[in-house]
Amino acid sequence: MATVKLLDDNEAAPLAREVFDDIRKTRDTDYVNNSWRAMANHPDMLKRNWEKAKEIMGPGELDPVVKELIYLTVSIMNDCEYCIHTHTHFAKMKGMTPKQYNEMLDIIGLATEGNRMMTAMQVPVDDRFKV
Amino acid sequence: MATVKLLDDNEAAPLAREVFDDIRKTRDTDYVNNSWRAMANHPDMLKRNWEKAKEIMGPGELDPVVKELIYLTVSIMNDCEYCIHTHTHFAKMKGMTPKQYNEMLDIIGLATEGNRMMTAMQVPVDDRFKV
Amino acid sequence: MATVKLLDDNEAAPLAREVFDDIRKTRDTDYVNNSWRAMANHPDMLKRNWEKAKEIMGPGELDPVVKELIYLTVSIMNDCEYCIHTHTHFAKMKGMTPKQYNEMLDIIGLATEGNRMMTAMQVPVDDRFKV
Amino acid sequence: MATVKLLDDNEAAPLAREVFDDIRKTRDTDYVNNSWRAMANHPDMLKRNWEKAKEIMGPGELDPVVKELIYLTVSIMNDCEYCIHTHTHFAKMKGMTPKQYNEMLDIIGLATEGNRMMTAMQVPVDDRFKV
Amino acid sequence: MATVKLLDDNEAAPLAREVFDDIRKTRDTDYVNNSWRAMANHPDMLKRNWEKAKEIMGPGELDPVVKELIYLTVSIMNDCEYCIHTHTHFAKMKGMTPKQYNEMLDIIGLATEGNRMMTAMQVPVDDRFKV
Amino acid sequence: MATVKLLDDNEAAPLAREVFDDIRKTRDTDYVNNSWRAMANHPDMLKRNWEKAKEIMGPGELDPVVKELIYLTVSIMNDCEYCIHTHTHFAKMKGMTPKQYNEMLDIIGLATEGNRMMTAMQVPVDDRFKV
Numbered sequence: 001m002a003t004v005k006l007l008d009d010n011e012a013a014p015l016a017r018e019v020f021d022d023i024r025k026t027r028d029t030d031y032v033n034n035s036w037r038a039m040a041n042h043p044d045m046l047k048r049n050w051e052k053a054k055e056i057m058g059p060g061e062l063d064p065v066v067k068e069l070i071y072l073t074v075s076i077m078n079d080c081e082y083c084i085h086t087h088t089h090f091a092k093m094k095g096m097t098p099k100q101y102n103e104m105l106d107i108i109g110l111a112t113e114g115n116r117m118m119t120a121m122q123v124p125v126d127d128r129f130k131v
Numbered sequence: 132m133a134t135v136k137l138l139d140d141n142e143a144a145p146l147a148r149e150v151f152d153d154i155r156k157t158r159d160t161d162y163v164n165n166s167w168r169a170m171a172n173h174p175d176m177l178k179r180n181w182e183k184a185k186e187i188m189g190p191g192e193l194d195p196v197v198k199e200l201i202y203l204t205v206s207i208m209n210d211c212e213y214c215i216h217t218h219t220h221f222a223k224m225k226g227m228t229p230k231q232y233n234e235m236l237d238i239i240g241l242a243t244e245g246n247r248m249m250t251a252m253q254v255p256v257d258d259r260f261k262v
Numbered sequence: 263m264a265t266v267k268l269l270d271d272n273e274a275a276p277l278a279r280e281v282f283d284d285i286r287k288t289r290d291t292d293y294v295n296n297s298w299r300a301m302a303n304h305p306d307m308l309k310r311n312w313e314k315a316k317e318i319m320g321p322g323e324l325d326p327v328v329k330e331l332i333y334l335t336v337s338i339m340n341d342c343e344y345c346i347h348t349h350t351h352f353a354k355m356k357g358m359t360p361k362q363y364n365e366m367l368d369i370i371g372l373a374t375e376g377n378r379m380m381t382a383m384q385v386p387v388d389d390r391f392k393v
Numbered sequence: 394m395a396t397v398k399l400l401d402d403n404e405a406a407p408l409a410r411e412v413f414d415d416i417r418k419t420r421d422t423d424y425v426n427n428s429w430r431a432m433a434n435h436p437d438m439l440k441r442n443w444e445k446a447k448e449i450m451g452p453g454e455l456d457p458v459v460k461e462l463i464y465l466t467v468s469i470m471n472d473c474e475y476c477i478h479t480h481t482h483f484a485k486m487k488g489m490t491p492k493q494y495n496e497m498l499d500i501i502g503l504a505t506e507g508n509r510m511m512t513a514m515q516v517p518v519d520d521r522f523k524v
Numbered sequence: 525m526a527t528v529k530l531l532d533d534n535e536a537a538p539l540a541r542e543v544f545d546d547i548r549k550t551r552d553t554d555y556v557n558n559s560w561r562a563m564a565n566h567p568d569m570l571k572r573n574w575e576k577a578k579e580i581m582g583p584g585e586l587d588p589v590v591k592e593l594i595y596l597t598v599s600i601m602n603d604c605e606y607c608i609h610t611h612t613h614f615a616k617m618k619g620m621t622p623k624q625y626n627e628m629l630d631i632i633g634l635a636t637e638g639n640r641m642m643t644a645m646q647v648p649v650d651d652r653f654k655v
Numbered sequence: 656m657a658t659v660k661l662l663d664d665n666e667a668a669p670l671a672r673e674v675f676d677d678i679r680k681t682r683d684t685d686y687v688n689n690s691w692r693a694m695a696n697h698p699d700m701l702k703r704n705w706e707k708a709k710e711i712m713g714p715g716e717l718d719p720v721v722k723e724l725i726y727l728t729v730s731i732m733n734d735c736e737y738c739i740h741t742h743t744h745f746a747k748m749k750g751m752t753p754k755q756y757n758e759m760l761d762i763i764g765l766a767t768e769g770n771r772m773m774t775a776m777q778v779p780v781d782d783r784f785k786v
Contacts, residue, residue, distance in 0.1 A: 001523050003350045004252045031259070035245070038254045042364040045371070048445070049245065056237045061230045066197050067238055073201050074242035076775045077208035079341050079603050082249040083242070084777060085256045088527045099192045102566040105775055106187045107198055109569070111205035111214070112771050113764040114166070114180065118213040120731045120760055121135045122739060123169045125216045128162070130394050132654050134743045173757040176764070183572070207382045210472050210734050215384060219396045233435040236382055240375040240438070247374050251338045251367055253346060261525050263785050265612045266514045293521070297507070300516045304626040307633070310707070311507065318499045323492045328459050329500055335463050336504035339470035341603050344511040345504070347518045361454045368449045369460055373467035373476070376428070376442065380475040383397045385431045387478040390424070392656050469644045472734050477646060481658045495697040498644055502637040502700070509636050513600045513629055515608060528776045555783070559769070562778045573769065580761045585754045590721050591762055594728050598766035601732035606773040607766070609780045623716045630711045631722055635729035635738070638690070638704065642737040645659045647693045649740045652686070 006037040016040035019050050026054060035082065064094045069104050076108060137168040147171035150181050157185060166213065195225045200235050207239060268299040278302040281312050288316060297344065326356045331366050338370060399430040409433040412443050419447060428475065457487045462497050469501060530561035540564035543574050550578060559606065588618045593628050600632060661692040671695040674705050681709060690737065719749045724759050731763060 009017060020032045020040070039046040057067055068091035075083035091101070140148060151163045151171070170177040188198055199222035206214035222232070271279060282294045282302070301308040319329055330353035337345035353363070402410060413425045413433070432439040450460055461484035468476035484494070533541060533556075544556045544564070563570040581591055592615035599607035615625070664672060675687045675695070694701040712722055723746035730738035746756070 002252050002254050003347060003524050005524075006254075033257045033260070034254050035249060038252045039248065041360070042367065045248075045364065045368060049248070049371075052241055052441070053245070056234075056241045060234045061228060062197075062200075062234045066193075066200070067234070069193075069197070070200060070204050070235055070238045071242045073204045074208060074239055075246055076771060077205060078243060078246040078250070079774050080246035080249055081777065082254045082256055083246050084775065085260045085527060089260045097192060098565070102569065103187075103191050103193045103198070104201055105566065105772060106569060107201045108205055108771055108775065109573075109768040110183055110187045111202045111218075112209060113768045114184070115206055115209040115211035115214050116731060116763055116767050117170065117176075117180070117760060118166060118211055119209070119734050120739065120763065121133050121169045122736065123133050123137075123165050123213045125213055126164045129164070129216045129220045131396050131398075134655050134740060136655075172753070173760065176757065176761060179576070180764075207378060210381050212384065215382065216396060229434070233438065236379060236435065237438060239378055239382065240442075243378050244371040244375045247338060247370055248367060250341050251346065251370065253343065262527050262529075264514050264516050265609060265786050267786075268516075295519045295522070296516050297511060300514045301510065303622070304629065307510075307626065307630060311510070311633075314503055314703070315507070318496075318503045322496045323490060324459075324462075324496045328455075328462070329496070331455075331459070331463060332466050332497055332500045333504045335466045336470060336501055337508055339467060340505060340508040340512070342508035342511055344516045344518055345508050347522045349504075350524075351522045359454060365449075365453045365455045365460070366463055369463045370467055372445055372449045373464045373480075374471060376446070377468055377471040377473035377476050379432065379438075379442070380428060380473055381471070383395050383431045385395050385399075385427050385475045387475055388426045391426070391478045391482045393658050393660075469640060472643050474646065477644065478658060491696070495700065498641060498697065499700060501640055501644065502704075505640050506633040506637045509600060509632055510629060512603050513608065513632065515605065526776050526778050530778075557781045557784070558778050559773055562776045563772065569772075573772070576765055577769070580758075580765045584758045585752060586721075586724075586758045590717075590724070591758070593717075593721070594724060594759055594762045595766045597725050597728045598732060598763055599770055601729060602767060602770040602774070604770035604773055606778045606780055607770050609784045611766075613784045621716060627711075627715045627717045627722070628725055631725045632729055634707055634711045635726045635742075636733060638708070639730055639733040639735035639738050641694065641700075641704070642690055642735055643733070645657050645693045647657050647661075647689050647737045649737055650688045653688070653740045653744045655743075 002034075002038055004038055004041050006034055007040040008037070012037075012040045013043050015043040016046050019043070019046050022054075023050065033086065035086070065091060065096050065100065068094055068096065069100070073104065073108060077112075133165075133169055135169055135172050137165055138171040139168070143168075143171045144174050146174040147177050150174070150177050153185075154181065164217065166217070196222060196227050196231065199225055199227065200231070204235065204239060208243075264296075264300055266300055266303050268296055269302040270299070274299075274302045275305050277305040278308055281305070281308050284316075285312060295348065297348070327353060327358050327362065330356055330358065331362070335366065335370060339374075395427075395431055397431055397434050399427055400433040401430070405430075405433045406436050408436040409439050412436070412439050415447075416443060426479065428479070458484060458489050458493065461487055461489065462493070466497065466501060470505075526558075526562055528562055528565050530558055531564040532561070536561075536564045537567050539567040540570055543567070543570050546578075547574065557610065559610070589615060589620050589624065592618055592620065593624070597628065597632060601636075657689075657693055659693055659696050661689055662695040663692070667692075667695045668698050670698040671701050674698070674701050677709075678705065688741065690741070720746060720751050720755065723749055723751065724755070728759065728763060732767075 023032050023036060068087055072087040072091055075087055154163050154167060170180060199218055203218040203222055206218055285294050285298060286292060330349055334349040334353055337349055416425050416429060417423060432442060461480055465480040465484055468480055547556050547560060548554060592611055596611040596615055599611055678687050678691060679685060694704060723742055727742040727746055730742055
């Protein structure tokens, strides 16, 4: 249960409805998911986040699947249940293979363990790795 | 300053020296960096971590640069100074372009903000995103 | 489901019951919420935490709503479901307006993104900001 | 040492220089601090972050000092050295008193301990606190 | 609901079934819990993690209960619901007393508050504590 | 460099000096370390934290070395540089062996990797592990 109301189209302010419409058009779907309906309580935030997401997750030098893998990795590190479910779904929709998913999990496991070991022993950066 | 001694080749136990040699051979370099010299105080851990790293960061379905981007993302989320410096370096050595780096930063910024908003409002997962 | 029993008044030790009574009196309510009933398994901890909370969240130079906003911000950063729900509730009871809530969310989003960017690029502190 | 170059005015792209100029004008100072000079390597990110910061940290319903306290709280929770130094400085410049600072520290200590206890015991949210 | 299928013995690949059998034998039980059934989607990871867990959590210089207390402490700090439930259970099975559990909670509370205060004020390490 | 002044005995308020004296007496040393000198800017916090630390880290059912291992584990998970250095030192002073230290590191690595895998795949708690 959210701590705010998830606004349907009738409850949302005009600015929020405009964003809903752009989400529908951009994603070619009728469905507007809960994240946006929660943010609609704060239309300025909704608009700013949607436009930022549209730009950053859109075409670039990184492959769309890779972008989702990075988004998912951050969400796992932040332990965000909502974001883990949705971006695992989005990554699959954009073509993530089971092997790519497993490789991502392996790297997260390897890196998070390695990070803690370096921190635990306060290992100093080698001079040659300083820019 | 580390909380453990960074062991040079003479100080390291035989098992640790074997790992040092394999690092040199695998990476085609004479240099063994501080992370391994710190872990050499605990040869079993050194061996297990090196073999895991060699396997996981080696050839797979994900591009070597993408593997480094995911490793770097985890390190940024864990705020590991040592790991951020070394894996930014490794990612560049493996061909990361400035634009790819910027896109990674953008996604980390977008995701970590989005994660906190979903958590703040405790937004429930949409039924359609449940597996 | 908790990993400990939530103790009712009959199950709680005398020291814990004293704390329950002080919670009721201080908050002018009959209701003792789950956090205290969980901590009642460890009466010393219950007493220490309740007295600390009563002192710190009581009158001071910061407004009661501001105190709750800071508490809520910490809870969001720690991803504590229980604490997010209760302190969103407490903040509203103490007068938090929807606009204040939105401004807090905006600042959390801005800061958490900015924090990660500074960490990612390991930006050094400007001399003028050093005390 | 940063992992990117801190760009001076001559090295920055035209879009980044425009942002530098707006920072100088908005803050009525000649000094552009390291965070912006690091982000200048990625002018789009620089512009987006500066405009967001200007808007969110500007006049609102929350007092400017309170906004800085929330920003500082997030930075402490994320363990961002750069951000802790700069925003402790900014909070003082905007009028934070020693007592307000101490109250903020007390609340962070109280909340972060309470958060971990609730998480450790997996305490369920009381029905009355659900929206 | 998991984002992957929890594989039963018939669905698991031969390598995963071998691990399941070793879990049953090592723990002297018929029950293979969900963590392993989730990891079975990626048999290499399952095998690596199980063998590491068996070795690290097995006999050593630290008492089995102490090992579980450290595992549980990490899980609480990472806010891992699954791991908090299972390792609270395992710690009890290995003989953790209520008083030991309470002492662990007290130390987590004390340390996490102290950590944040040191970070908030950026307290430098005393020369005498540097190795 | 700290963001607050580290107060020497002459600068500290009478209440803070009393705590300094109790630290000296309790630890049988002339040295009062930086953490307390930073907290001395806020004598109430200093007193509360010192008394809590004295009680919690004092004799109990857990061995003094085990208490330090748990404190150190929390500090590593929170990435607190000050606390990692001091509590590695304290753990050694109280008798932590190199092997115990290595076992602690192994468990932190194992648990933090396992935690992230369970979170990544959102593995549900087995019914039998629910209390």
